[in-house]
Amino acid sequence: MKSYVEAASAVQTADTAVVRGPNSVVVRLSVNGTVRNMLIEPRVSLLDALRDRLDLTGAKKGCNQGACGACTVWVDKRRVLACLTLAITCETREVTTIEGLSDGVDLHPMQQAFVTQDAFQCGYCTPGQIMSAVAFLAEGHAADDAQIREWMSGNICRCAAYPNIRAAIRQVRDDAATENPDAAG
Template sequence: MSGGFGGASAMGRRRFLVVSTTAVGLTLPVPRSASAASPGTAPASGATTSTVGLTVNGERRSAVVDNRTSLLDLLREHLGLPGTKKGCDQGACGACTVLVDDRRVNSCLTLAVMHDGARVTTIEGLSRGDRLHPLQQAFIDHDGLQCGYCTPGQIVSGVACIAEGHTRSREEIREWMSGNLCRCGAYTNIVTAIEQTAKDV
């Protein structure tokens, strides 16, 4: 057999792929329903569902969801709370940050069923009627937003940052807010808003 990939045609492309992927342990089982499905049809789903009950922004809510549903999708698609944003959907940008039992969570990375019975606070739950949360007002006062897409996650994370006591310096605020990205680059003003709010509360 010649070097490189030249031998693939001699043994047949399909057999070459099977042999080579098996050799490195990458062969994945194909469900019978998927292999039997005709092109353009969705395979039959064997997924189960669960009823998830949460206290969201002080209100008891529940929904029947597929067990693979993320907390983010439960909030946005099932409970009608679109303030929490879907950014990267990989836990890298922080746009989906919510508080679960007062702790910061990237809601795109966690399954809804894992938080049955938990208390969840989203951006919608921070204000009190027409009165904004002090950090929401500080973002306005200090121009801590531009396009606004990351702002809900930034504010929720900032509220947690203040509650955790990580506001002793601008450097500390930056460190503890580093999981929240702002593509517009409003970082300096975001830090100022958090710093000012921490002093006032």
């Protein structure tokens, strides 16, 4: 359903596209499997939409310029930075945040491993670290600590909990290999 704002601002000529905004328009996002509508301007980042409109405050605003990784979420299963993504560009994509990772009250193995390995101090970067780490293991480059360091370098931890973060990632990697040795590759 289009809002009156959107309908009023929609302009299209023969060879140019529909214009939405700059005033608020209805943006339809699928987040953690639930479709949500919100009235936002096109300039609103995915991070601000998640935090301020959907109350999904797991993804954090650290630098807001793509340098720290605290806002890492998945768009269509790939880890990306929500601060440099405009929410309106995600309308046909599936967004996954840290809130969508656990199965009810059962933590995702990576969340549990972060607890077990004490992989955080202040915790501010942790949601981004975990979203990045789960995607990273799926990408399949976690053979050794050097690779973990390299492929997790987009997530900065100001407390420098890196050794424990690597331990958590190793734990999940090795547990998965034990459970499913054929997939260990």
